[in-house]
Amino acid sequence: MSAKVFYVTTPIYYINASPHVGHGYTTVAADVLCRQKRLSGRQVLFATGTDEHGQKVAQAARDKGTSPREFSDAMADDWRAMWDALHIRYDRFIRTSEADHESLVQKVFERLLKQDDIYLGTYEGFYCVHEETYLTDAEVKDGNCPECGRPVGRMAQDCYHFRTSKYAEPLLEHIEAHPEFIQPETRRNEVVSFIRGGLRDAAVSRRASPWDIPVPGDSAHTIYVWLDALTNYLTVASYLDDDAKFARMWPPDVQLMGKDIITRFHGTLWPAVLMALGVPLPGKLFVHGFWQMGEEKMSKSRANVVSPTELAAELSERSGAKFDVAIDAIRYFLMRQVPFGADGQFSTSAVVRRFNEDLANDLGNLLNRTLPLLERYFDGVVPTPPTRRTDLDAELERVAAAADEAIDRIDFSGALTQIWGLLAAANKYIDQQAPWNLHKAGREQELARVLYGVADTIRAVATLLEPFMPAVAGEIRSQLGAPSDGPLLPITQPEVRLRPGTRTKRGKPIFPRIETTAPASVPGATDDVPREEPMATETIDIEQFAKVDLRVGEIISAERVEGTQNLLSVRVDIGAEERTMVAGIAKQFDPAVLPGTKVVVVANLKPAKIRGVVSQGMILAAGDDIPLALVTLDRDCPNGTRVR
Numbered sequence: 001m002s003a004k005v006f007y008v009t010t011p012i013y014y015i016n017a018s019p020h021v022g023h024g025y026t027t028v029a030a031d032v033l034c035r036q037k038r039l040s041g042r043q044v045l046f047a048t049g050t051d052e053h054g055q056k057v058a059q060a061a062r063d064k065g066t067s068p069r070e071f072s073d074a075m076a077d078d079w080r081a082m083w084d085a086l087h088i089r090y091d092r093f094i095r096t097s098e099a100d101h102e103s104l105v106q107k108v109f110e111r112l113l114k115q116d117d118i119y120l121g122t123y124e125g126f127y128c129v130h131e132e133t134y135l136t137d138a139e140v141k142d143g144n145c146p147e148c149g150r151p152v153g154r155m156a157q158d159c160y161h162f163r164t165s166k167y168a169e170p171l172l173e174h175i176e177a178h179p180e181f182i183q184p185e186t187r188r189n190e191v192v193s194f195i196r197g198g199l200r201d202a203a204v205s206r207r208a209s210p211w212d213i214p215v216p217g218d219s220a221h222t223i224y225v226w227l228d229a230l231t232n233y234l235t236v237a238s239y240l241d242d243d244a245k246f247a248r249m250w251p252p253d254v255q256l257m258g259k260d261i262i263t264r265f266h267g268t269l270w271p272a273v274l275m276a277l278g279v280p281l282p283g284k285l286f287v288h289g290f291w292q293m294g295e296e297k298m299s300k301s302r303a304n305v306v307s308p309t310e311l312a313a314e315l316s317e318r319s320g321a322k323f324d325v326a327i328d329a330i331r332y333f334l335m336r337q338v339p340f341g342a343d344g345q346f347s348t349s350a351v352v353r354r355f356n357e358d359l360a361n362d363l364g365n366l367l368n369r370t371l372p373l374l375e376r377y378f379d380g381v382v383p384t385p386p387t388r389r390t391d392l393d394a395e396l397e398r399v400a401a402a403a404d405e406a407i408d409r410i411d412f413s414g415a416l417t418q419i420w421g422l423l424a425a426a427n428k429y430i431d432q433q434a435p436w437n438l439h440k441a442g443r444e445q446e447l448a449r450v451l452y453g454v455a456d457t458i459r460a461v462a463t464l465l466e467p468f469m470p471a472v473a474g475e476i477r478s479q480l481g482a483p484s485d486g487p488l489l490p491i492t493q494p495e496v497r498l499r500p501g502t503r504t505k506r507g508k509p510i511f512p513r514i515e516t517t518a519p520a521s522v523p524g525a526t527d528d529v530p531r532e533e534p535m536a537t538e539t540i541d542i543e544q545f546a547k548v549d550l551r552v553g554e555i556i557s558a559e560r561v562e563g564t565q566n567l568l569s570v571r572v573d574i575g576a577e578e579r580t581m582v583a584g585i586a587k588q589f590d591p592a593v594l595p596g597t598k599v600v601v602v603a604n605l606k607p608a609k610i611r612g613v614v615s616q617g618m619i620l621a622a623g624d625d626i627p628l629a630l631v632t633l634d635r636d637c638p639n640g641t642r643v644r
């Protein structure tokens with residue numbers, strides 16, 4: 001029998017609105033994971049799609065003066081087009097209005113009814129059409145839905161129920177025995193307390209509405225959209241249709257979703273239904289946070305959505321980068337900016353910053369300085385190194401393994417941080433080896449060794465970035481003259497390495513910088529230069545120490561403060577936000593190698609204006625008068641983590 005397919009799902013999206021950055025987030029994350037798995041040789045099944053039934057869609061179609069069928073055909077095309085534009089490589093785009101799915105939903109319903117896991121009862125309570133959610137009296141706030149704030153209607157009617165309550169204990173046992181089942185831990189805890197709070201049986205039908213799937217044998221009712229929608233994951237795996245296929249595909253290895261749909265749906269109703277059907281539960285439900293605009297979640301109902309393609313068009317126009325490169329820059333931003341699981345602040349200026357600092361500076365510069373060196377010293381041809389191993393190989397192999405392992409843990413930002421460390425190491429290597437001096441000294445063999453090492457590292461960087469930025473990886477390979485087909489891994493195997501003799505094809509910079517205006521100074525900040533304080537001799541108590549808010553930060557960029565010899569203006573990502581901190585370390589630390597370094601910062605230091613730059617915190621360094629070393633971490637952990 002052939003090996004289990006690696007099965008990954010996103011939620012299926014409601015089609016009453018067009019896709020925005022929030023939907024793109026889950027789908028890009030699933031795509032990154034699947035591309036990584038495919039690269040490493042796994043067969044993958046990546047499913048995404050559209051959730052098309054329910055009153056909301058019927059109403060939206062009526063509003064447009066069209067039928068639900070025509071409306072959903074048009075909307076499904078919109079969603080597919082967005083995924084194509086975002087370089088999403090799914091294997092199945094499932095629509096709940098497809099015949100194979102509708103028929104499976106009925107079979108599942110029938111089976112559960114037959115075995116008495118579904119029964120006919122009465123429902124008294126509220127229903128929010130927008131959220132497609134049944135609500136109790138206690139949950140409704142002043143007559144409004146607690147999730148979307150819209151008024152909800154009270155109803156009392158005959159209704160089929162699923163015996164969720166029967167599965168409360170087995171569910172708790174499963175969660176306890178499989179701590180990896182629901183991640184991150186905060187979400188697992190939420191689900192556990194939701195179950196412990198008392199699982200009520202779930203209403204799983206509505207009074208018949210013509211666009212929904214009829215309850216088999218009872219024309220007065222249609223099947224509740226959430227039972228219908230969750231079943232999509234089984235349809236994709238050919239459940240009750242092709243046993244051999246199902247055995248190879250089931251269960252999903254990773255199911256991704258936002259935090260709005262875990263407790264009631266994916267964390268309880270879904271596994272309870274699977275238990276009732278007697279099929280294994282998914283390996284991992286990984287729950288991510290929300291992209292917010294200011295204080296609010298990005299959502300259509302709050303009219304604050306950003307379209308990924310419109311934003312890419314804007315970035316492309318402002319920078320001159322290709323549209324597909326701008327799309328990849330957005331993919332990069334989404335995967336890098338916040339740890340997967342946490343909420344993030346979305347803004348165009350934050351995307352532009354990442355574009356300029358990470359992509360144009362760190363990544364773009366490495367390519368833009370290496371290719372001219374190859375042209376100057378080797379006529380644009382990759383030289384033959386004296387030995388096979390390069391000085392950067394050990395770091396490369398370490399980073400490739402660490403990035404792979406991070407993606408496995410669904411830690412996308414961690415993987416990118418590793419890759420950016422490699423970029424910093426390669427940039428530093430060029431500075432240290434100074435190829436121009438090797439050339440001057442006539443040390444051609446060493447020059448070939450150094451430039452081959454850097455060029456091949458760029459080839460490897462393209463491979464490492466392939467899952468995140470497939471178009472950019474292709475652009476890099478094309479400028480290097482590296483083949484774009486054939487195996488890309490293992491990262492330092494001879495067959496994947498850049499072949500000596502390859503002719504490079506330097507083109508326009510992939511990431512031309514975007515011009516921005518400098519941020520205004522923080523009002524009220526002073527122009528004080530920081531003073532060195534003598535070492536404290538008094539002891540302090542723990543409460544006093546606790547007032548110092550120490551946080552893990554990551555240096556994003558660093559540049560010399562104009563007119564000074566020892567000050568650097570350093571941008572530090574401290575999780576919730578990015579800060580500028582002025583540090584007196586310019587003589588000891590090259591600003592070019594700092595990005596990617598994890599540091600410890602004092603986050604609640606009063607802002608001070610230092611040589612015209614507002615410093616919003618302090619980076620800790622060892623050393624008295626002269627900073628000798630930065631305080632860093634012995635292993636990676638998310639930006640913003642408290643240090644005690």
Ligand code: MSP
Nearest residue numbers: 011012013014022026051229230257258290291298
């Ligand atoms: N149709 C249901 C899901 C059924 S799955 C069996 C649904 N659809 S939805 O269109 O509302 O999309 C929900 C998903 O979109 C969220 O779980 C999340 O994955 C993503 N997001 C929508 N807005 C988001 C943000 N502002 N931020 C991050 N992700 C968000 O619920």
